Amino acid sequence: MKTAAVFKGFKLYAQVIVDIAHSQVDKIFEYSCPDTLKAGGRVKVPFGGRLIDGFVIGVSRTSSYPAEKLKPVAEVFDEEPAIIPECLELMNGISARYRVPKAAALRLFIPSEMRLGKVREAFKSYAVFTGGEAKLSASAKKQTQALEYLKSKGECGFTELCLSFGRGAVNSLVQKGVIRLEKRKVARNPFSGLPSSSAEKVLTPAQREALEKIENSEKTVYLIHGVTGSGKTEIYLNVIAREILKGRTAIFLVPEISLTPQMLMQLRGRFGEAAAIIHSGLSAGERFDEWHRLRSGEAKIAIGARSAVFAPLENIGAIIIDEEHDSSYVSESAPRYSTADIALMRAKYNGAKLILGSATPSVETYVKAADGEYGLITLTERVNKKPLPEIIIADMRKEVRRGNNSAFSLALREELDDTLKKGNQAIIFLNRRGYSRQVLCRNCGYVAKCENCDVTLTYHSEENCLKCHYCGTRYRMPAACPECGGVHILYSGTGTQRVVADLKNLFPSSRILRMDNDTVSGKDGHYNILKRFSSKQADILVGTQMIAKGHDFPSVTLVGILDADMSLHFSDYRSGERTFQLITQVSGRSGRAGEAGKVVLQTCAPENYILRYATAYDYKGFFENEIALRRATGFPPYSLICRIMVTSENDRAALEALKNVYFATEELRNANPAEFIFLNRMHSPIKKIQGKHRYQVLMRLQGKKLLESIYDIAVKFSTNDVFVYVEENPANLS
Secondary structure, rough: OOOOOOOHHHHHHEEEEEOOOOOOOOOOOEEEEEEOOOOOEEEEEEEEEEEEEEEEEEEEOOOOOOOOHOOEOEEEEEEOOOHHHHHHHHHHHHHHHHHOHHHHHOOOOOHHHHHHHOOOOOOEEEEEOOOOOOOOOOHHHHHHHHHHHHHHHHHHHEHHHHHHHOHHHHHHHHHHHOOOEEEEEEEOOOOOOOOOOOOOOOOHHHHHHHHHHHHHHOOOOOEEEOOOOOHHHHHHHHHHHHHHOOOOOEEEOOOOOHHHHHHHHHHHHHHHHEEEEEOOOHHHHHHHHHHHHHHOOOEEEEEOHHHHOOOOOOOEEEEEEEEEHHHHHEEOOOOOEEEHHHHHHHHHHOOOOOEEEEEOOOOOHHHHHOOOOOOOEEEEEOOOOOOEEEEEEEEHHHHOOOOOOOOOOOOHHHHHHHHHHHOOOOEEEOOOOOOOOOEEOOOOEEEEOOOOOOOOOEEOOOOOOEOOOOOOOOOOOOOOOOOOOOOOOEOOOOHHHHHHHHHHHOOOOEEEEEEOOOOOOOOOOHHHHHHHHHOOOOOOEEEOOOOOOOOOOEEEEEEEOOOOHHHHHOOOOHHHHHHHHHHHHOOOOOOOOOOOOOEEEEOOOOOOOHHHHOOOOOHHHHHHHHHHHHOOOOOOOOOOOEEEEEEEHHHHHHHHHHHHHHHHHHHHHOOHHHHEEEEEEEEEEEHHHHHHEEEEEEEEEOOOHHHHHHHHHHHHHHHOOOOOEEEEEEOOOO
């Protein structure tokens, strides 16, 4: 909300960061300001011959410059400072840690539409009956009807009243004094119709022990390692309840937007409107209002995906990161922060508990817990004492030898048939959307690729088009090969669309839902599909990794995992870990209620040791094997993988920058040979994305000693034409 642009008495001096995320203006500028302005406020200031938005990071009674040389603040936004003192301190930490301008760090704390002035408070006009009497002529039938209606209601929306009885009639009643118009603020409440679903549950002895351990320990960080269905969520809710009773606040983070409505239902059931949701799927108005509820203190709990870690809450008592192993907790755009790092900064500032939870913790996190740096809580049983689902391995090599070239093994078809006959539900998981992974010509071997990205196009049958899953560009499906003119086009590989089509052929009477990036849109997209499935309006749910974790469907007794070993073949040191995590997580969706669950895992490598650990739910065995391998090969956590990425639309400019970056890094290595395990320059595995050529300098370091120097190199060679940035232990090496 803006105050007047003209002020009386400029008695103070404001230290301002202008809202330009560029290193050349990454400094503090001083302006004279009214004595009502506070640190954390947003202002408009004269800068370089124009007015520009800025953030006030401090206010003082003295200035470094003569008062007559300082320009005054032109305009003040917000009656209360938008950025709380903690976040001003966090700005410095983020800017120093990730080497980004302070303006880029400050932007993280404010919804983008609010920062750009594209959204504001919403108001609605109400017509209120005043109790007065008016002499209405016999011909004023609409006025009479409107007045009688309003008398019976007391008040109603002005627009609705006008639609029913005409604007002229309503305005006449306003002029006669029998109707008063009132403008009221309207809360745009996302998921306002969402049912609450969390009556407080009786805790198991293991859950009570976990709570007491968290409450009475002096450790800041705790890892809850619990099998799927072991009741981790109930522990989280009780931790939050205890902090709320102390007058404190909490942040609850989930990895997928699809999980936020489900978790919000539980939080609203327990804490009512004290829970507010923040994520990118909300409308601008909803995000604006939820942010304000948190900033004003009306809401005490922020729930959302990664960005909710920046919620404007004060006096935080607990921060929870559910499914802490998930790669979505690492930002892939500047600032390239780790959510866990930011959460730890906030936990230390507030003296709060940081709780990480997972059935399959990341190797790096589990090492810290095993070594005692983090507290460790282990939950080995499901709350209902039911066994984890049996995993049946289907060897797809044998299926092919039997003449079965479909996406479904005989075992999966038989289990699906049995599940549907019993009236139960099934989940089919395939981490690849679309109909076909690629389209190729059988005559010349041509493969359809995106013009903007160095990736193959995926065929989508419903729209009969080819799509790039990196930049979103669509291409017309060719009738003949553009290279040789051949008409023998082959659809290679299977996606979720094709799985649905094949299932409909196999089980014509079954009701099937699909959940992937092509079928969900808007904030309600995920929720509507999950609601239909949980209310048994469908028998089979086919989906990608967004269905793999966190969901609880009591009627699901079968999970089918197609191409279970697909992620094993990625050239990434984490490929084994990610495969283990994915199999364990998606298997955990089965048999969570009364009936025992089953999983059919289809693979062409049944002898692989990762699959053996996964089918036995043996995290400890997997971890001990994996950590020994990493120790022997010098991979994280026994080293730091660092990548300097060089991207540009101009290939020659990118190559020139790559040389400069590499030579500068080589000099650093020559001066510090003991710190380097590996150093090389190369094309990025995906050579082009969204029209930008991609190169990388890849290195493995003994630790973080040279990290600041490496960031200096990236900053030095980043220009308007070539973007150079650093990634630490990148979640995706492609």
